[in-house]
Amino acid sequence: MRYLIKNGSIIDPARRVATIGNVLVEDGKVVHVIDLADLTATPEPLDEQTEVINARGAVIAPGFLDLHAHVREPGDEHKETIETATKAAAAGGFTTLCVMPDTRPAIDCAAVVRQVREIARRRGLVRIEPIGAITVGRAGQTLTEMAELVEAGCVGFSDEGNAVADSAVMRNALAYAAMLDVPIMAHCEDTRLTRGWGMHDGAVSIRLGLPGYPAAAEEAMVARDIALAEMTGAHLHICHVSTAGSVALIRAAKARGVRVTAEVTPHHLTLTDRWVLGNLDLLRGEGKSAQRGGRDRADINDEGLDLPSRLRPTLLPPYHTSTRVRPPLRTEQDIEALIEGLRDGTIDAIASDHEPQSAVDKECEYRLAAPGISSLETALGLALTLVHRGKLDLVDLVAKFTEGPATVLGRAPATLRPGSPADIVIFDPDSPWTVDPAKFFSKGRNTPLAGQRLKGQVMLTMCRGQIVFRRGNFGVGTGALQQASRLEGILGGENEE
C-alpha cells in the first residue's frame, strides 16, 4: 500500500526541517518527501494504488517515542493490556512505547521479556520496547541478569515505582549497565521522606491535612544518583522530573559532563497541587446549578480565563483521586523550572508515565487511591498548552516527543528522511476537543482532565507504514462531505486532483 500525505506542515526535528510538504509512504518506508516551497522538486509518482491523505492544516511528524508507559500486562490485565495500551498510544500519536517492568511478574528475566514481546507482536498496534527491572522482583537487592535481558531486547533498566534505596546496589547497577551501554532509568524518591504521603508537601497539603511528599524526597535521590553516575561513568536517566530543584541538579550535572538525561510528564508540566484543592462548589446545593460559594479562593490562580490554553481545576471536587500521581503534582514555580529545563535542553524528553488504574483503585479515600494518570491519549493535547501559551516552540515540542527520547535510548532519532521506517503522526495543533475518558482506548479512565477543553489532537498515526489510528475520516481525499464538520472549515470543499 502506498500513501501520499499531502500539504501538511512537515516537522522533522532530526533534520531541523519545518515546511509545508508531501510525504510518500510505500512498503512501510518513507520513500519521498517534497518541500512544496521547492519549485524544482520532482512531483511524487502517483498511481491507482496510492491513497491520498489530505493533511492540510495539520502537522506531519515522525511518530512519537514514549520512554515511560505502564501497560500492566502481564498480571493486571483488568487495568490495561498491551493491546489496549497500544491502541491508546496510537490515538496519542505514539508509535513506540517503552514499557516499564512493574508488571506481575516483573520484567526481570529474559522469559518475561520474550513473553511481552510475543504479546506485542501478536496484539500490539505500535512498537513495544521493554525496560528491564534493575533488581530481581524490583526488590532493590539483587541485580537482574542485565546482559541477558539486553540480549532479549531490553533497552534500559528501571525499578520504576520503587527507588533503589540501597546506594551500593544502585552503584553496581549503574556500573553494570555502563558495561552494556544502556541507561538506568531512575525513579528518584527517598521513601523515608514520603512515608504515608498524600500529595506534594506545600501550602495545599497543609491546608488539606494530607501528609506531604517533599520536593527534597526527589531531589535527594536525584543528587545521589548523579553522584553515582559520575563515579561509574554510566548513563543515568531521571524519570518524571517534577521539581525545580531536580532541574537545577540535572542542569549542573550536564554542564560538568555527567551522562545524565531526563524526562518530564505532560501533567507535571501543566497541573499543580492546587488541583487537589478542587472546587467545593461542586458539592454544594441541590445538584444542577452550583452557586459560587463562600470558600476563600483568593489563593487559587483563576486568572487565566483564556481557555483552553490554560487549564482550571474547577471541574473536580476537593480531594479528587484522579489528581493523585507519583511524584505528586507540584507548584507553579516547579512548572516554570520544568519548562525552562525543556527549553535549555536540561530535560530531553516528554514521557507519558501512562499509569492506568481501575475505577476501584481510585474510588476511595485520597491517600488510599492508587497513584497514576492515564495519559497516553491526552499527552499531546496537554503538552500543546505550552505551545499555545507561548512557552515552547512547536518544533521544540515535537522534538521532545521524538528526537529527545531517541537520544536517551542512544539511537538515531526517527525522521521522515526517505528510507526511514514510516512511523508517522499527523496532528492538528489547533483542533479543540473535550477530554472524555469514556472514549479512551485505554482501560484506564483515571484522568483529572475529564471535561477539560484541550487544543490539539492526533488525526492519524502510522506505524511501520500501516494506519493504526485515524480520527473520523481524516484526510480522505475528495470526500469533503464525509469530513467532520470541523474539518470542512479548514478544507473548504477544496478540489483534489
Next chain:
Amino acid sequence: MSMPAGAGTVRNRRRHVLDLDDFSAQEIEEILETAVSMKEVLGRAIKQVPTLRGKTIVNMFFEESTRTRISFELAGRALSANVVNFTARGSSVEKGESLVDTVRTLQALGADILVMRHSESGAPYLAAQYFRGSVINAGDGRHAHPTQALLDLFTVRQRLGRIEGLKVVIVGDILHSRVARSNLWGFTRMGASVTLCAPRTLLGPESFWKATWPNLTITSNLDECIKDADVIMTLRLQKERMEAGLLPSLREYSRFFAVTAERVARAAPHCLVMHPGPMNEGVEIMPDVAVSAQSVIEEQVANGVAVRMALLYRLSGE
C-alpha cells in the same frame, strides 16, 4: 412545642458541613446565635424539640470517639431525629466494603444526614459525592473538625462576649491536628488573631501556613507568645509522634510546650484555657490548670451538644 427564639429566620440553604473554610462570618454568627437558643432548650425539663422528627441521622464513626459521637447522638435526639450509630467495628467495613459502598448502602436505607468521623483527610468529601443528603464532618484525619471549632467559638463568645480582636494561641501538635486547622478558619474569619505554637517538627514550614492564612503568627516560643493571650488552646500530643522521631522526649516537650500555671499567669487575667480532649495531663497540660477557674474544658464538652443541634437545625432546611 414552639421553636426556640432567635433560631434564625433567614437561613441560606447549606447542604454539607465539611470544613469551616466555606463559612462566612455571618453564617458562623447565625449558628452561634441559634446555639444560644439550643442551650436554652437543653436547660428545660423536657430537653426535646420536634425539628428533625422523622429524619434519620447516621453517626458513621470509622475512628474511635467518645465525646463527639455522644454529643452528636444527644443533639440528634434533642431534635427528635432517629439516630443510628455505626462504627467500623462489627460492620461490613471489616469485610472490606469500601467507603463509597457503605455510603450507598446507608443512602438506600434512608439516611438523611451522615455524621462522619474518619482517619483519612478528605473522606467526607468523597462521601458527599455519593450521598444525596447532608454530610457532616465529625473529624477527618488531620484536615478538619468543624463542629469542634464551632463549639470552641461558642464557648469563647459566651465567656468573653466577643471573638473579634482576641489573641488566640493554639499550642501543641499543630501539624497533625484537625482541631487546629478548623479553629484557624473559624477564629480568623471571626476577626481574632491566631498564633500557632509548636516545635518545628510538629508545625512544618511557616510559608506553607501563611499561604492560606497570611495574618497568622507562627512561633516555637510559648513563653513569649503566651503574653497577653485571651485564649490558650492546647492540643493532645499523640504518643506515636515520639515513636516517629518527631520529638526527643515527652519530658522535653512538656518542659517547653506544656500549659502550666506559671505560663497561664503570664497571659491576660481573663485568659481561657481550652483543650479539645482527650487530655494527656502532665504532658501538654498540667492537672491543676485543667481544673482551674480559667479552664473551660468541661464547658466545651457541654456546649458541643447545643452547637451541634444548631448545625443540624440549619441543615434541616425547612
